[in-house]
Amino acid sequence: MAELTKKKLFNPYGDTNIQKWSMIGGNTTNLNDFNNMKYNWASDWYRQAMNNFWIPEEINLSNDVKDYPNLTSAEKSAYDKILSFLVFLDSIQTANLPRIAEYITVSEVNLCLSIQTFQECIHSQSYSYMLDTICSPQERNNILYQWKNDEHLLRRNTFIGNLYNEFQENQDERTFIKVLMANYILEGIYFYSGFVFFYNLSRIGKMPGSAQEIRYINRDENTHLWLFRNIIKELQKERPDLFDEDMINTLKEMLLEGVRQEIAWGHYVIGDNVEGLNKQMISDYINYLGNLRWVGLGFASYDKKYETEPASMSWVGQYSNANMVKTDFFEARSTAYAKSTALIDDL
Numbered sequence: 001m002a003e004l005t006k007k008k009l010f011n012p013y014g015d016t017n018i019q020k021w022s023m024i025g026g027n028t029t030n031l032n033d034f035n036n037m038k039y040n041w042a043s044d045w046y047r048q049a050m051n052n053f054w055i056p057e058e059i060n061l062s063n064d065v066k067d068y069p070n071l072t073s074a075e076k077s078a079y080d081k082i083l084s085f086l087v088f089l090d091s092i093q094t095a096n097l098p099r100i101a102e103y104i105t106v107s108e109v110n111l112c113l114s115i116q117t118f119q120e121c122i123h124s125q126s127y128s129y130m131l132d133t134i135c136s137p138q139e140r141n142n143i144l145y146q147w148k149n150d151e152h153l154l155r156r157n158t159f160i161g162n163l164y165n166e167f168q169e170n171q172d173e174r175t176f177i178k179v180l181m182a183n184y185i186l187e188g189i190y191f192y193s194g195f196v197f198f199y200n201l202s203r204i205g206k207m208p209g210s211a212q213e214i215r216y217i218n219r220d221e222n223t224h225l226w227l228f229r230n231i232i233k234e235l236q237k238e239r240p241d242l243f244d245e246d247m248i249n250t251l252k253e254m255l256l257e258g259v260r261q262e263i264a265w266g267h268y269v270i271g272d273n274v275e276g277l278n279k280q281m282i283s284d285y286i287n288y289l290g291n292l293r294w295v296g297l298g299f300a301s302y303d304k305k306y307e308t309e310p311a312s313m314s315w316v317g318q319y320s321n322a323n324m325v326k327t328d329f330f331e332a333r334s335t336a337y338a339k340s341t342a343l344i345d346d347l
Contacts, residue, residue: 002172002173003171003172003173004024004025004103004171004172004173004176005025005103006102006103006171007026007028007030007102007103007104007105008030009030010030011027011028011029011030012029013027014027014028014029014030014031015027015028015029016029018036018037018038021038021105021106022105022106022238023104023105023106023109023231023234023235023238023239024103024104024105024173024176024235024239025105026105026106027105028105028106028107029107030107030110031107032107032108032111033107037107037108038106038108039106039108039109039230039234041230042106042108042109042111042112042230043108045112045223045226045227045230046108046111046112046115048223049112049115049116049119049223050115052119052219052220052223054122054216055122056122056125056126056129056130056213057129059209059212059213059216060209061129061130061133061134061209061210062209063207063208063209064130064133064134064207064208064209064210065133065134067206067207068134068135068207071206071207072273072274072275074270074271074273074274075201075206075274077269078197078269078270078274079197079201079207079210080143080146081146081150081153081269082194082197082198082269083127083130083131083143084143084144084145084146084147084150084153085147085153085156085157085194085265086123086127086191086194087124087127087128087144088147088157089157089160089186089190089191090120090123090124090127091120091124092157092160092161092164093116093117093120093183093186094117094120094121094124096164096179096183097113097116097117097120097183098113098117099164099167099168100113100167100176100179100180100183101113101114103171103176104231109231112227113227116223116224116227119220119224122220123217123220126213126216126217128140128144129213130209130210130213131143131144152264152265152268155261156261156265159257159258159261160182160185160186160190163178163179163182163254164179164182166178166179167179173239173242174242174247177232177235177242177243177247177251178250178251178254180228180231180232180235181232181251181254181255182254183224183228184225184228184229184232184255184293184297185254185255185258185293186258187221187224187225187228188225188289188293188296189255189258189259189262189286189289189290189293190258190261190262191218191221192262192285192286192289193262193263193265193266193269193270193282193285193286195214195217195218195320196266196277196282196285196313196316197269197270197274197277198210198211198214199211199214199315199316199319199320200274200275200276200277200319202319203276203315203319204275204276211319214320215319215320215321218320225293229296229297232297233297233298236297236298248299251297252294252299252302255290255293255294256290256302258290259286259287259289259290262286263282263283263286263287266279266282266283266286267279267282267283270282280312281310281312281313284306284310284312284313285309285310285312285313285316287303287305287306288306288307288308288309288310288313290306291303291306291307292306
């Protein structure tokens with residue numbers, strides 16, 4: 001396995017010819033030249049993401065303060081555990097993305113990763129704001145660190161965490177592909193039963209502010225998913241040798257394991273005990289997302305049963321919709337990416 005070389009920060013001998021640039025292994029100057037970019041999609045992503053700025057404290061949680069003590073025991077347990085899971089994932093993302101950027105040798109992609117890193121910080125801040133508002137400091141701390149004491153939650157975090165740690169220890173090309181896939185799985189599968197839980201609470205008239213926080217986060221995560229999908233697809237074109245049968249099988253098994261873990265997590269924290277959701281709905285929805293993510297990388301559907309969105313979950317799109325935000329943000333660029341002050345909760 002070929003070792004990756006960390007890019008130099010100051011490199012006056014870097015290539016200025018766009019045709020010589022490559023996602024990894026290139027000779028970059030690190031100059032942020034906004035007029036000369038190899039990947040037009042990265043330029044578009046960057047400019048769209050710059051408008052996708054929001055502040056967690058702008059969202060009113062006054063109703064949530066009243067609702068939280070009155071949640072059922074199952075709802076409160078799920079709320080707490082899902083927040084503990086989400087804040088950990090976004091925290092580890094914040095630490096991992098700069099590590100990936102050290103080996104990306106096209107400046108416009110690193111600009112995008114820098115914005116994503118900032119957005120992950122905002123997400124962690126958002127979860128903290130939610131807890132600071134509705135909980136006592138002791139309750140907040142207990143929730144934040146549940147992942148250290150809840151064995152199921154620790155196992156969930158360990159899967160992605162170990163893949164990230166593997167790249168910390170082995171900076172070779174194939175491990176790099178795996179860490180990109182781990183990010184793709186995290187952004188495209190790992191958050192989603194949690195998102196659905198918050199939308200369902202809003203659907204039954206509870207915790208509307210929390211649902212709106214999650215809408216903004218969900219909107220960001222959709223763009224992060226799109227970013228990593230394109231990084232992987234560019235590497236498929238530039239370095240097809242890295243995507244041999246063995247690697248494709250490895251990536252597929254990683255994705256399927258992500259699906260299995262997200263379903264098991266949804267069954268554990270939500271199960272059949274929360275009004276409006278059940279285990280079958282969670283299983284069908286996560287399987288659908290897993291198949292959708294695999295097809296998004298240019299591969300054939302791995303299960304035709306999950307090629308269409310489950311009818312039982314058709315409402316999710318409405319509740320996740322912060323002014324017509326869609327999975328592929330280019331479908332909704334004219335309305336979705338406005339300043340957060342222009343976005344209102346119309347539910």
